[in-house]
Amino acid sequence: MAENQRVTSFAPRIADWQTRAGRHGLPWQGTRDPYRIWLSEVMLQQTQASTVIAYYERFLALFPDVTALAAADPDTVMHAWAGLGYYARARNLQRCARILAYETNGCFPRTAQALAQLPGIGPSTAAAIAAFAFGAREPILDGNVKRILARYFGVVGDPSTRAVEQNLWSLAHAVLEAAPADLDMTAYTQGQMDLGALVCTRHQPDCARCPLNASCHARQHGQQHLLPTPRQRRARPERSCLMLILECQGHLLLHKHASPGIWGGLWGLPQFDTPDALRAACGTMGVAGGDTDSDEPSRLAGISHAFTHFRLHIEPWWLRANACRLPAPGPNEAWVPITRLGATALPAPLEKLLGGLYPPSDANPDEGGVN
Ligand code: SF4
Known part of the structure; x- marks a missing residue:
């Protein structure tokens, strides 16, 4: 496959695959409510979907909207979060809810750039919220997407280093810019997450089921277990x-x-x-x-x-x-x-x-x- 075709077909192949074979029953899917999407994206930052589901549903029952979360007792918020770990996420959730409740009447900004100014929302989370809630044409770059891009394009180097991460962001933008104008951003964004979670997994990529297998560098060169380049691990103190x-x-x-x-x-x-x-x-x-x-x-x-x-x-x-x-x-x-x-x-x-x-x-x- 020609190089430009590898780039242009990346996003539509993932979006088509997601529609046919991706996940469709997660409790945060099928909504355009930015509050629900934001909550799920923050919970999913360092936690698997199967673990998040119960926390997400309990959290929503306690705090059904931004105003309720902003007004909640911080102890109640922390208790609802306890067990999910990375507690800065819970503190930032409430800080963010208070900013939105008191400064914008509970409305979320509609662009990834503005969303990324809020506490606890990094560029990839901001892009996911903008894509799911507002259909924005913005690329995400979470751990799953880094792995897929590194394997598909044969990117060598530790993705947690600044230079490699910048390279991956450039590729994430390039594949989106090259995609058809009518690309379904919900299917594409969800598809990258699903592909990383279900098919292009860290230890056992199932290349036979992958919509990218015809032109994936790692598959062609048998480098699935070499890419992405593992981080140099230091002994944990x-x-x-x-x-x-x-x-x-x-x-x-x-x-x-x-x-x-x-x-x-x-x-x-x-x-x-x-x-x-x-x-x-x-x-x-x-x-x-x-x-x-x-x-x-x-x-x-x-x-x-x-x-x-x-x-x-x-x-x-x-x-x-x-x-x-x-x-x-x-x-x-x-x-x-x-x-x-x-x-x-x-x-x-x-x-x-x-x-x-x-x-x-x-x-x-x-x-x-x-x-
Ligand atoms: S072909 Fe294999 S290594 Fe390449 S993106 Fe698909 S699952 Fe990952």
Whole structure:
């Protein structure tokens, strides 16, 4: 196939394939509502569609439009997001909703350039919203599209580097400019996502089913597993900390993480660097040691959690204090009824840890909240 034909046929072949064989039943499809599209695109940024579906539907039930999300209690937003990870996305969602609700009466900008000025909306997400909601002729370049373009055009080099990414953006623009004027932008945009998720997958590309197979560089040269060029991996640093699970009168002492931060806006457990520091804090609160009749804190089995840039080893320590009154919480701390843990915005590893210690079946949702 001639080179110009490889370029001109790229987009229509993907759009045709999507219409015939792509995904059509996802809950965020079949709408032009930019709020619903924006929400799905942000949730899908680092999470697979199969995981996003339940979160998306729950989020929409709680916050059906921009105004509802803008007015919501940030704790409720974080709780609805908890488990999806990358919590900056949830904080940016609400920042963005507030800008739209208070500055544009809840209306979304219609161009990718204007959308990309809003918090948490990068150029590819902005293009996807503009294409799905307004039919804009804008290219996307998420991880799936980078992989397809790198394989199809034989682009060598790590796509996370600036030069290679610029090259891929140029190709994304070129294939769209060369496509017919009547290209269905919804089918094309969705088709790139579907092709990357279902056919041109990272580890097992199914070239026999691919609409691009007749002129794909990687297929012709047997380079599917060489492209895109893998990122040079550095060893992930390890960090560790101790966390105190302090139980007193059916409550746990929780600490609110500052924003911005890796768990910013979520509730967590008080953290310490050493067992001595943890014991000293218990002594200062009057819940262990000295004249108290509480036991000393005891160490539980450790857990690990992988973040993008490091791995965190958590050593939980547990103490049931016998104090007759709840000790005064420190700054950014609160005593939370154990029965309300299920309704509290916790990071996923702590939700799992505390869920194991205090099973949700014991919960009574009518009991009081954070105090
Ligand atoms: S032919 Fe194979 S490697 Fe090329 S784009 Fe299609 S699935 Fe990917």
